[in-house]
Amino acid sequence: MTSSPPSRDAATVGAGPTARPTAPVLLVRDLQAHVAGQQVVEHVDLQVAPTGVTALLGRNGVGKTSTIKAVMGLIGRSGTIELDGEDISTLPTFRIAGRGVGYVPEDREVFSGLTVTENLRLAERRGSEHRYDLVYELFPELEQRGAQAAGTLSGGQQQMVSLARALLNDNRVLLIDEPTKGLAPRLVTEVAEALARAAEVAPVLLVEQNLQVVRDLARHVVVLTDGRSVHHGDASDFLDDPVATQRLLGVHGGTDPAGAA
C-alpha cells in the first residue's frame, strides 16, 4: 500500500538496480487491452520521460483513452507495464493509484453528489503529502466553491476539480486525458498553465487534441493509429512535420490549433 517516498527530483528516483537518470518513469511494452470482449488496444509501446510532458496523440477512436485506462487497470490488459522499473500490469487499480499514479479521466468524472471539498478530501491518499496550497493557488475558485456540489459546477470548474484531485498527492506520474476538451479559449490557457505547473511536480502523460497546447508543453510524443503506437519522438520535430501530422492526425502541425477540435 505504501508508495516509496516520492521525490521532486525525478532524475534521481527510480527503484531497483536498473534505475538510470534517464530511465522512463513509466514503461509500456506490447500493451493489449480489451473492453467488452473487443480488443481496443492492439500493440502499444510507450515511455514516459522522468520529467516534463509526454504527449499521447492520435485521431479519434485510436485507443488513447483505452491505453490510459489499461495502465490504470480499469480495463482488461496484458503486456508489460512498469512504474519505476516495477511491474504493475497485474495490480488492482487502487494499488496502482497508491503507488503514485495520478489519473485525470477524459470526462472529468467528478463525484457530482459530493461537494468540491469532499471530492478533494476523498482524493487524499494515505502516506502522501496533501498539497492544498498548490491546488488552491492554481485554482482559487475551488477554495471559494468548496461547499458547492461538484455536479453543479461548470465543465471548466469540474475539470479543475479533476486535475486538483490528481495534483493533491505526491505522484510518480500523472495520466491526464484531454483536459482542455470542450473548454473556452481562456480556460484552455488556464488549464495549460496548470498543466505546466503539474509537470514541474511530476512527469505527465498527456492526451491532448489541441496541438498548440501540445507544442507549448510536450517534449516527447507517442502517436497511435488503430490501437498501435506508430511513432515516437521529439514533439517539435513531429509537429513541424506537416506530412506526418497530416498522415497520423489528419491535421497540419501546431500552427493550426483550430484544426484540433
Place this chain on the structure above:
Amino acid sequence: MSTVVLLLITGVGLGAIYFLVASGLSLIYGLMGVLNFAHGVFLTFGAFLGWEVAARMGATTWAGFAASLLVGALAGAVFAALTERFLVQRLYERHIEQVLITVGLALAVVALFDGIWGTDARFISGPPWMSRTTTIAGANVPNDRFVAIVLAVVVLVAIVLFLQRTRYGMIIRAGVENRSMVTALGIDVRTAFTLIFTIGGAAAGLGGVLASHAFGYVSPMLGQTLLIFAFIVTVIGGLGSLTGAAIASVLVAVLQQFANYYWGYGDFAVVVLLAVVVLTRPSGLMGKKVTA
C-alpha cells in the same frame, strides 16, 4: 375517519419494517451492483436469534425485548459481513455470479433454518404494552407499530449521519456514483463493500425482530416474504438511494394497507405501482445516487 388513521399509521409501521430491509438492499445495489437475494435470511436469522434471546431472558420483559433487538441487529450484521467477505467478495466484479451465490445461499439457509427451528411459525410475545393499543383520533393503533416507526427513523438518521459525516460514508456515496473512479483515487472499495453489507445486515436483523412482533410470529420464510416487497420498494425508490428507499417504503406499505382494506388486493396494487413507476421513471423516484 378512525379507519383511515388506523390504516395510515399501521401502513407507516409496515413501511418502517420495509425500510429496514430495503435500506441495505438499496445501498448494496447502488455501491456494488449486486441484487442481494440473501438479504431476507439476514432478517430471518436476526428474528430467530432475537426470539431465542428474548425467550431466555423473559419474552415479556423490556430487558428481553431490548436484548432481542440488539442481538437481532448483531446477528444480521455478522451474517451479512461473513457473506460479503467469504462469498460475494470472492466473485469481485462478477455480478451474475454474485447474484447467483446470494440466491443459492438464501435457499440453503432457509433449509437450514427449517432444520433448526422447524417449518412451523413460532408465535412471538413481547412486553404486554407492545400488544396493547393506543387510541389516536379514534383509532386503536397497536403499540408495536410505534416502536417500529421510531426505530426505523433512528436507523435512517444514523445511516444518513454515517454517510454524511464519515470518510467511509463519503467513499460509499462516491462509490454509488462512480465506483471505478473511487478505486482510481487509490481507495480499496472492498472495505466499503463489507461495511455496507454489515450495516444493511444490521438493519435487516433489527427489522426481523420488529417484523416478528408486528406479525406475531417468526418462521424460516419470514425474510423471503419481506424481501419481495423490499425489492419492489428499492426499485420504486431508485436503486442506491436511501431517501428514495425511505419514501417508497412508506408509499408502498400505506398503499398496500389501504388497498387491502378497501379492495382486498393490496399486493396487486403494489405491483401496479411498481409497473407505473418503472414505466414512467425507470430509474425510480430518486434515481441512482445517495441523496441522503
